[in-house]
Amino acid sequence: MESVTPQHFLVLAFLLFGVGFLGVVLRRNLLLVLMSLELMLNGVNVALVSFSRTSLNLDGSLFVFFIMTVAATEVAVGLALLVALFKKRQSVFSEDISLLKN
Amino acid sequence: MAKTVVLQRKPLSLSERTYLPQIVTGLKTTFSNMFKGKVTLQYPEEKPNIPKNYRGIPTLVKDPNGREKCVSCQLCEFVCPPKAIRITPGAVPESEDDREHVEKAPQEFEINMLRCIYCGYCQEVCPEEAIYLQDEYSLSGYSRDEMINKKEKLYELGGTLPDQHYKWDKKKNAEDEGNDH
Amino acid sequence: MNTVDLLFYFFATLSVGGGLLMVISRHPVSAAMFMIISLVSVAALFVLLESFFLAILQVLVYAGAVMVLFLFIIMLLDVGPEGGKVSRVKMLSGLASCLSVGILVILLLQFSGIGDASLSNWKAIQSTESVTGDSLVFSTSLKNFGYGLFTKYMLPLQVAGFLLLAAMVGVIVLSKKSTPDLDA
């Protein structure tokens, strides 16, 4: 009946992951890098849920639950680090924290 | 030397530290206030009670015989701090018998209510008790001209007030009896 | 093209488009807004996959908490738009990642069998209310989810809890004002 296949979701998941990856590589603002990381995790989540739904197995969904937990933790710690960094260097740009370079 | 005494406050009890009983008390207070009477007035319909010695708009009054009391001595004009009063003096027409001995009357009397500060000096200084600050307090107009009270308006606002002295009547009577002073 | 398809394409476009706009937007606040759009559409995709609990969790955790935190930090630090040029190294790596993502997507499209009608029959969910044993069956019920978490995945759950605790302690330590006697 439906023409959307699990593969559609897979491609979408990969696109999300790719876009997030692009952000991580391309952006200099660490806040945006963190956000892009979240997007990558989201891509993985989509893939896992669609796998879980296709194979009628709950394990994938449960994994998504754990990924979300980890993501939330990661954001909290990441942002705390960022704030600490900002206090020291007055910048959130990645090129400003290259300590070894100069 | 005043001695500083440091008062030791009693530590709060557990129920006080939750603040809940206090909040409940506060709620009771506000709730009971809902059923108390209203203290406000529905202003344009209901007017507040104006006390006797209220200093409202300065007005000119007539004596109980309906005669103009002002003799245009211009004392009020001189005393007025914001220079709101302007008087054009004029003579009392000969034809008015009941105002014998009164030599002058204002030809024009203007009080600029845009300048008036309601200080009441004019009332205080008037030797004829012709100018009174009465209980009217709400004055409005659409233009600056409307806010300048002319003589007619001032008499209209003032009306008549009881007179204790009848100064000019006494003078006339005295003269009629042959007593100049 | 039926309703589900339409919804899928709509939300897929929204999520990927939002993500892309997030990556290229100059101001962090705009980026956060696009990110929220992307996250909420991913939640909508979860609804299409009939895992309602995860969809709501997605909105609750990501849009409700994580992105508010991001916005809070953006405002707190008053991060302005990104000025200056992207460095050459960044450009090169960006191009490279674009290329690799593109190639991988093409490969995926080639070999994953999209449009294969035989793959498109989604099996119906059996509404098994009582679950036992280790074989967790996918269902929309919250009970199954909880059962899975507290039986098969008990250890990971505990570890996740511990992780949260550790993160909390870490964040508090990081953001605490350093007292002089501690520094010395």
Add this chain to the structure above:
Amino acid sequence: MFDFEMLFMIGLKVLFALLMIGAVMTMAGYSVLAERKVSAWMQGRVGPNRTVLPLVGYVPFAGKFLKGMGMFQPLADGLKFLFKEEIIPGHVNKFYYNLAPIVALVPALTTMTVLPFGEFFADNGESFPLMLANLEVGILFILAVSSLGVYGIVLAGWSSNSKYPFLGGIRSSAQMISYELAMGLSLLPIFLWVSEPGTGAMGLSLVDIVDSQKQSPWLLLVQPLSALIFLIALFAETNRLPFDMPESETDLVGGFHTEYGGFKFGIFFVAEYAHIVVGSAIFTIVFLGGWHFMPWMSDPWPATWIGSLIGVGWFLAKTIFLIFFFIWIRWTLPRFRYDQVMNLGWTKLLPLALINLIFYVCLVTWLDQPPA
């Protein structure tokens, strides 16, 4: 192609949704009036009593009464908001400035889709809850969607590009994050209690919560501490005094909507009150027994359409009382300082909610022990 039956169902749902939006918006509008009236009464004033519609005002007794109660004031207010000139200050970020009121209003109205407000009795004695969508995860849906409302405030504060709104936005985001935790944690023991084994309740459905309070004590009486924490968090989440940090007039002028005027300000205003209406409804459902009559008592009304109407009315009455309670608190308690708000949220409410949760976990476990 498209299923006509499905289309019909969708149309029906849209109709019901519009009806509910109308109801909630009306209630929000009249909460504004209630706020003004109640505050006036509590301060020894009369409150709005001038507005009158041309014809209705001359109905002998009712017209005068309605005028005195200010019943037409919301109409006048709404019209004023509509026809005032829209002023967009030159220094704002136009796109987000215009977006913010919408973002503030939509979540407030979306949460009501899962609100049950009564029950409908079928001919065979079965009863169905009256609601738009009976979600199994209803309460989570409400928490999730209502947490999106903060974006409206944050965006308004940020896009206004001036300092007081900005401070309001920052405060609002921090406050939301802080109190959401306590709110969620205070609800957990409730669901723990309700869905104990053998009760038939499944998951986080709001209907099950209401049903569990039929002919049994209200959950307010069972778990007063949860109710208290939830209520405090509700005040904080709806930005009501004593927690109205984002728009505290005394220190932030108008807070996040300082730069707003006209209809956009009106939307913010309505959104705030819609939040209050929905929040009161949730508290009624979870802690005050929803549409059931009184604790320990069965509903005295018959199981027919009359009964369901009375039930809805009873539910509304409870909700309106809670709205009144919101206003009542507002004129009783002064506003907290910002650090006090944070302090209360993180060091008092959150541990308290955790202790509460642990206590009820132990209690429920103990109660559920099979007899030895």
